[in-house]
Amino acid sequence: MQETTIRQRLAGILIALALLLQIVGFTGWVSTILAVSYLLWLGVVLLWRDIPRRSRLQAAALIALGLGMLLIARFVYGADIDWPGMLTGNTFVVAMLVGVSFISLIGKQQGRKGVPGQSVTGAGGILRTWLGVHFLGTILNLSTVFMVGDRLARHNPLSTPQFLALNRGLSSAALWSPFFASMGVVMALVPEMNYLTVAVVGFPLAMLAGLFTALELRQRFDLSDTVGFSLSPRSLLMPVGMAALVMLFHFVLTPALSIVSIITFLLPLVAIASNLPEGLKWTRRRVNQHTLNRLPAMRGEISLFLAAGLLTLGLSTLLEAATGDSWSLFAEFSIPQALISFATISLSALLGLHPIIGVSVLASMLPLEGAEQTLFAFVALSAWAVGTSVGPLSGINLSLQGRYGVSGYHMMKNNLIYAAALSSGVVVMISLLGAWLNV
Template sequence: MRSNFILGMCLLFLIQYFVHFQSFQYILAIMATIAFLGSVTLAKKVPRFFSVFMFAAGLALNYTKGQGIGAAAEGITANLSLLTLLVLVPLLSIPLKMGGFFESILLYLKRYQNHPRKMFMGISTVLFFLGPLLNIGAIRILDELIKGLRLKPTFLSKAYLIGFSTTILWSPYYAAVGVTLLYLHVSVKDYMSYGFGIAVLFLLIGNFMFGIWAKKQNFDVEGDYREVITPDHRKRIKILAYMILSIMVVTIATESITHWSMLVIVSLLSILFPGIWGLFSKQWGSLKHHLVDYRDKAVPIMNNEIIMYISAGFFSQSLKGTVFGQGINVFMTHLAQKSFLLFALFILITMVCVTFVGIHQLVVVSVLATQMDPAMLGTSKEIIAMVIMMAWSASSVLSPVNPINLLVSTLVKKSSIGVGLKDNGAYLLIVCMLGIMILDLLNYL
């Protein structure tokens, strides 16, 4: 029942995006409030605390500014596009599960069992391209596939986090990119030239650094598998590559032609893609099973995300026009005009420190991005977005309470501090400094 309610709210948002009925926005605000209240008791303690605080602060600020119900409704629904994306994107993984693509990926990885560098490149590259469609689930699925290869924990923590952290930098299907581009009003087409290019560079650097580390460690991978890759498996890999490329091209082309919100386009594609797959594969029974599984298992566990996205959107919208909001704007403008390097380091260090103690990156981005004026900062919206995404990516790896870090530490059976700081700290330091230097150079061109 609760899952149906959340899915209904997402579908109503998509309808409202095109028909623009004011009454729909009030209905959505009521539904979002109900979803928030229904999820808050089921969420974890830290997200619950900050979400309740932000929602209450949003109400207080809205009342203090003397704004009416319309402004409150607009604030409560501010992040519904992001929440819709978050809820619907897992649907993209259904055709991949039905098509047997994961088994073919495993066979290809097994070929490199005694070649650590090639295995590392294979795992990190798979996450780089599957992460946009499967989100954090890509790590869990890949871990299940290669469990029998008995790879060492440090090897896996490096491969998983380097591969997935680069996905965070560029994927329009990842909520981090979505929220940043939404607040800064940046199109995916304009951002991708920065995001994808730097993400590929970081992936190559990660693989290069692993090669140096593996050579020093005299690293070996255990196991002895010699499966033959059949033409059928080669065909599946080609189909998978075409699917991923086609989805990306369709997404960017649709945005360029229609000028719709990228978040809406991705959400619509998430609904259409499984249906198109079912139409061509004729596997309606299997599709129905996966859809029911998604409704009953994937949607109900999004409590933390539901309360964080609704409350952060409301809070950030309520901050606009306040003394605190104007103070943030003045401070960031002064810092950026003094030195772009200081500005970028401030965002990076702030994001890492705040997330390290359990506060979600969304809170920081909601507060900072909504109060910044790129023209006043003396840089472009795309460069600011890239700085924020590097900070988001680094903090996701380093924070011992971030879901990505926690998942990897659980899978490899190491401490969250160990997989983040010890195994990947040097990599993050190098790529972040290099990334800031590149953006600083681009800022002056």
């Protein structure tokens, strides 16, 4: 592991402290949202020079636009701006991302060769690779791609079908996983959405995406020598158990807290508790390693989410100041508007914009109410699943490029057919969901 500098370690400590304060805020004893936002932004400032150039430019553009729109709203339209609170956008989501990252502490580092499973070949191996990344990724997120990818790469350099299985397995989990950043963003933007309704529609669509991946790659490539990964039933215990715990807290123990809030405190606590049988010294060492090494490595996604939050605030404030409460992008949000929104966000991702930008901008232009929030949530998650799979600058494609050397353009070109097929399924599901919700 590359040694971190004092500056990076300090940033990691600030990010971890922000997570701790966010959890304290859930108790209701004291409001910590300003402190959390300042600590996260200070961490980004310390890590700014380490952010990859493309991501840094994109984040800088979002920050400049957000600040510019706030200044116009204040000095042109006379809007009242909460300047101390302007940095709080998406801090809930970033805190959740930081909390989820601690789940990598489950299991010992020494002697670990990857996720348990058995290698197979052919289309069945591709499907099993997809399933392994998909279900483990619902909890472990991007780290699962590296765990499975590194295991497969022990035999030979990864091939295009293997890259595509890794990419699609993770990106399609955005359709339903409550632990994904996409779900955190959506829940923050439309808090009255019905998660179970979205999951009922999104989960089968994700399974169809996996089946299509296996069939399509079998047609396009010779998979006879392509090594796949088979997920063992034992490996599913952790993600299924975590999901059950989250639902237990949400419906029984802490019903006043959102799923995002529950995930934020529950996953790090479970991860830390799983290390305690090894002793306090072992647990403290692993938490320190994670804080000083893993958290600074999250600089790209943290900066992007915070910058997008500032953009959303600036845009929504400017629109309200310039037009009042009477203007919105659509008079209503039903099936036609949902289809237009999905296409717009997906195409913007294809051009290089992260889906969070399109989702956040669109939400700031829509006064969504009731069932419209659930429909919008599915639109946003679907566009996220399509956009991150095909977008050359998405987090997963940039990560694959940095880890294994495959270019984002190569991934985009080989995912176009998949994106078109998945989009067709999304169109059908949006129509069914809209009719079901009667919007």
